[in-house]
Amino acid sequence: MVEMITFVQGPIDANNYLLIDENSKDALLIDCSSPDDDYINEIKKLGVNLKKILLTHGHFDHILGCNRFADEFGCDIYVSADDLEQIAYAPQMTMVLGGVKIPEVTSVHNEVKDGDKFKIGDVELTAISTPGHTKGGMCYYTNDGRLFSGDTMFKRSVGRTDFMGGSLEQIKHSVIEKLFKLPDDTIVYCGHGPETTIGYEKKYNEII
Numbered sequence: 001m002v003e004m005i006t007f008v009q010g011p012i013d014a015n016n017y018l019l020i021d022e023n024s025k026d027a028l029l030i031d032c033s034s035p036d037d038d039y040i041n042e043i044k045k046l047g048v049n050l051k052k053i054l055l056t057h058g059h060f061d062h063i064l065g066c067n068r069f070a071d072e073f074g075c076d077i078y079v080s081a082d083d084l085e086q087i088a089y090a091p092q093m094t095m096v097l098g099g100v101k102i103p104e105v106t107s108v109h110n111e112v113k114d115g116d117k118f119k120i121g122d123v124e125l126t127a128i129s130t131p132g133h134t135k136g137g138m139c140y141y142t143n144d145g146r147l148f149s150g151d152t153m154f155k156r157s158v159g160r161t162d163f164m165g166g167s168l169e170q171i172k173h174s175v176i177e178k179l180f181k182l183p184d185d186t187i188v189y190c191g192h193g194p195e196t197t198i199g200y201e202k203k204y205n206e207i208i
Helices: 037-045 066-073 081-098 168-181 198-204
Strands: 002-009 014-021 026-030 049-054 076-079 117-120 123-129 138-142 146-150 187-190
Touching (some): 014 117, 014 187, 049 117, 066 076, 076 081
Antiparallel strands (some): 002 014, 014 026, 117 123
16 A cells, blocks of 8 residues: 655645655655755655655756755655756856855755656556656656656646746646656646546647
């Protein structure tokens, strides 16, 4: 049995999803948005062995906790090679958007590619390359019918494409030709905001 806990973290309330194998207590985190002590301590209290962090993309609001988490848990952190430039740019992006400079994120050393698979308990996650919000946008689809969409797709909308590496045509292709091919009853856990389903988005998403 794999438990999922959602943490809403960071300056723009990003959803971080912790998957825990209840037998082994091994855990995997999707996105890591805050280095705050309270967040770290909440995960430590669960008594889990955090093995991996899978990043959906390299924007600052999804990676702010990476350095701290790598230090505290010794976990491996994965991102598409196409978003390494985004990660390097993160300190400048925070200055542009909020006037606050963050430390350089130096803890991401593992590349994830389209089709890569990750296992936590009896749940297998498959990486799906979904460029558009960023060049290296990545979603994760599980064998039990869940999709972690990052900022590629939200309820009734998609991620913005006016930042570095964004492309409206690419995000349309990613959503319509990749995500909308998944079963309608797939539950979509987004990078921000509420969950949705593929079937609902095929009817109501603004990209249609």
